[in-house]
Amino acid sequence: MPKCLLVQGFVKSLLDVADNLERAAGSVTDQSLQGLNSDGKALTAKQSSKLLKGLMEGVHLTDRILVQVRPYTSVSNRHEHSI
Numbered sequence: 001m002p003k004c005l006l007v008q009g010f011v012k013s014l015l016d017v018a019d020n021l022e023r024a025a026g027s028v029t030d031q032s033l034q035g036l037n038s039d040g041k042a043l044t045a046k047q048s049s050k051l052l053k054g055l056m057e058g059v060h061l062t063d064r065i066l067v068q069v070r071p072y073t074s075v076s077n078r079h080e081h082s083i
Contacts, residue, residue, distance in 0.1 A: 013069045017062050024058020027051060
């Protein structure tokens, strides 16, 4: 596989990682970290659970992408050693 395609795939994966981390971080606001909902009232258990679920989904998506990135680094390392 040409090196430029490997780099392109790697960069796309990193952009996907950044997008998912941003979504995960955005699912928890400063207000929610203080235990408050958007109305300034205490979070219910259901609201807290929803926030944690959003955070975990972002983390799992990020992990899934990072696992896919590993083949790119393995292939590029083999290529560099053969030069």
